Amino acid sequence: MEYISTRGKIGKIGFIEAFMMGLADDGGLLVPSEIPVISEATLKEWQSLSYQELVFAIFSHYTNGEIPEADLKAMIAASYGTFRHPEVTPVRRIRDDLYLLELFHGPTFAFKDIALQFMGQFYSYVANQTGKKIHILGATSGDTGASAIEGVKGKEGIKICILHPTGKVSKVQELQMTTVQDDNVLNLSVEGNFDDCQRMIKELFADLDFKSANHLAAINSINFVRILAQTVYYFYSYFQVSKATGKWEPVNFSVPTGNFGDIFAGYVAKRMGLPVGKLILATNENNILERFIHEGVYMPGDFRMTYSPSMDIQVASNFERYLYYVLDENAAEVERLMNQFKIEGEISIPEGAHLKVQAEFAAHGVGGQECLDTISDYQAKHDYLLDPHTACGVSAADRCSEEGEMTIALATAHPAKFDEAIRLCGIEQKFPAEIRVLFEKPQRQTFVDGKLEDVTKELVQFYNA
Numbered sequence: 317m318e319y320i321s322t323r324g325k326i327g328k329i330g331f332i333e334a335f336m337m338g339l340a341d342d343g344g345l346l347v348p349s350e351i352p353v354i355s356e357a358t359l360k361e362w363q364s365l366s367y368q369e370l371v372f373a374i375f376s377h378y379t380n381g382e383i384p385e386a387d388l389k390a391m392i393a394a395s396y397g398t399f400r401h402p403e404v405t406p407v408r409r410i411r412d413d414l415y416l417l418e419l420f421h422g423p424t425f426a427f428k429d430i431a432l433q434f435m436g437q438f439y440s441y442v443a444n445q446t447g448k449k450i451h452i453l454g455a456t457s458g459d460t461g462a463s464a465i466e467g468v469k470g471k472e473g474i475k476i477c478i479l480h481p482t483g484k485v486s487k488v489q490e491l492q493m494t495t496v497q498d499d500n501v502l503n504l505s506v507e508g509n510f511d512d513c514q515r516m517i518k519e520l521f522a523d524l525d526f527k528s529a530n531h532l533a534a535i536n537s538i539n540f541v542r543i544l545a546q547t548v549y550y551f552y553s554y555f556q557v558s559k560a561t562g563k564w565e566p567v568n569f570s571v572p573t574g575n576f577g578d579i580f581a582g583y584v585a586k587r588m589g590l591p592v593g594k595l596i597l598a599t600n601e602n603n604i605l606e607r608f609i610h611e612g613v614y615m616p617g618d619f620r621m622t623y624s625p626s627m628d629i630q631v632a633s634n635f636e637r638y639l640y641y642v643l644d645e646n647a648a649e650v651e652r653l654m655n656q657f658k659i660e661g662e663i664s665i666p667e668g669a670h671l672k673v674q675a676e677f678a679a680h681g682v683g684g685q686e687c688l689d690t691i692s693d694y695q696a697k698h699d700y701l702l703d704p705h706t707a708c709g710v711s712a713a714d715r716c717s718e719e720g721e722m723t724i725a726l727a728t729a730h731p732a733k734f735d736e737a738i739r740l741c742g743i744e745q746k747f748p749a750e751i752r753v754l755f756e757k758p759q760r761q762t763f764v765d766g767k768l769e770d771v772t773k774e775l776v777q778f779y780n781a
C-alpha cells in the first residue's frame with residue numbers, strides 16, 4: 317500500500333514517509349492509493365481477535381511491508397498496555413437498539429489516546445531507527461494536546477509543541493497538558509480559537525523550508541496514521557455487538573464530530589467492507605458539517621463556544637479527504653474546489669455527489685440545552701453519565717436512527733474531563749484519582765497572541781534550545 321495526495325501532486329510514497337510528511341507537501345492530505353477491501357469471510361475470522369491482534373491485522377494492510385512484524389507487534393503492545401480496560405475499547409449496552417463504544421479508557425480519558433499512544437510509539441521508533449530529530453507540532457481543541465503530550469513526554473529525540481486556544485479548553489484539559497514537567501514539551505496558550513491555532517499549524521507545515529529545517533511532524537488528524545488507528549474500533553465494536561446480538565447486519569455509527577477525523581475513520585471502515593449502515597454526524601452549534609450533509613454547501617460560520625469544546629471547530633481539516641472520495645478520487649477537482657474555498661470561503665458540490673453524501677451520512681446539530689437535557693435524561697433513565705460530546709452523539713443517534721436499526725454511539729470522552737457541563741445538569745460526579753491529582757500540580761505554559769510570527773519565534777527558540 318502506498319500513499320498519494322488528495323491534490324494529486326505527491327506520490328506514490330511509502331507508509332513511514334507518509335507518516336512523517338503529515339500534511340502532504342502539495343497542501344493536500346495523504347490517502348492510501350487504494351483502500352483494501354476485506355472479504356466477509358476474513359471479517360468473520362477477525363471477530364475472534366483481541367483488540368491488539370485486530371490493530372495488527374488492519375495495519376498489516378497499510379504498512380507497505382516497511383515495519384517488521386515483531387516491531388509492529390511490540391509498538392501495539394506498548395500503545396495499548398497503558399489502557400485501564402483489558403478490552404481497550406469495550407462496548408456497553410444501553411438499550412436493545414443502542415450501544416455505547418467507550419473510547420476513554422486511555423491515559424487522558426478521551427478517544428484521542430487510541431491513535432496518539434500508537435503515534436507516540438511510532439515516532440519514537442522512527443527516531444531510534446533513523447537517528448533523526450522529530451519536532452511534533454500540533455493544534456488542539458483540548459484532547460489531542462493532552463493525548464499527544466502523554467504519548468511522547470520525556471522521549472529521546474522528540475520535542476512536542478502544542479497550541480491551544482486560551483480559555484477555550486476545559487479546566488481538566490488544560491491541566492492535563494500544562495502540568496507535564498518534561499523539558500521536551502512546550503505548551504503555547506494562544507489568544508484566539510481552535511481554528512486560528514489550526515490555521516497557523518497548517519501554514520507552518522505548508523512552508524516546506526521551515527518544515528524541513530525544523531523537522532516538523534504532525535499529530536493532528538491531517539496525519540493518516542491517526543485515521544488508520546481509529547478505524548480499528550469501528551471493526552472491534554461491530555464484532556462485539558454482533559456477538560452479543562447474534563446478527564450480522566448493517567449497524568449505524570453515531571460520531572461526535574469536530575475535525576471530521578473520527579467519522580472519516582468510520583467511512584474508511586465502511587469502504588473496507590464493514591457492514592456500516594448510516595454514519596450519523598453529530599455536531600454542536602458549530603454545525604458547518606451538518607449543513608454540508610443537508611445542503612451540499614460547505615461554508616464556515618461564526619465560531620461558537622459550547623459545552624463540548626473539543627468540537628468547537630468550524631474548518632474541518634479532514635473534510636478534504638472525504639471530498640476526494642465523494643468526487644470519485646478526482647484530485648484536480650479537489651484542488652480546484654479547495655482553492656475556491658480559500659478565496660471565497662465557501663464551496664458547493666455537484667448534485668450527484670450530494671446524493672451520495674446523503675446516502676452515506678445523516679446529521680444533526682445539537683443545541684446547548686439539548687446536550688444538557690440528554691446528559692440528565694440518560695443519567696436518570698439509564699444511570700449512565702455521558703460527557704457532553706458523547707451526549708451530542710447520543711442525541712443525534714436518537715434523532716437519526718429509524719425503528720429497528722442498531723446504532724453504536726461513540727463515547728469519546730469521560731465526563732470528568734468536562735465537569736463544567738455536568739455541574740450545569742445538577743449532577744455531582746466523582747473524579748478518577750488520575751484527574752484529582754492534576755489540581756495539585758504546578759502548570760507550565762507560554763502565553764502568546766494570535767500572530768503567526770510570535771508563535772514562530774517561540775517555536776524556533778524551543779526547537780533550537
Ligand SMILES: *Cc1c(COP(=O)(O)O)cnc(C)c1O
Nearest residue numbers: 459574575576577578626728729
Ligand atoms: C476530538 C474530539 C471530538 C471530535 O473528533 P474529530 O476527529 O475532530 O471529528 C469529539 N469528542 C471529543 C471528546 C474529542 O476530543
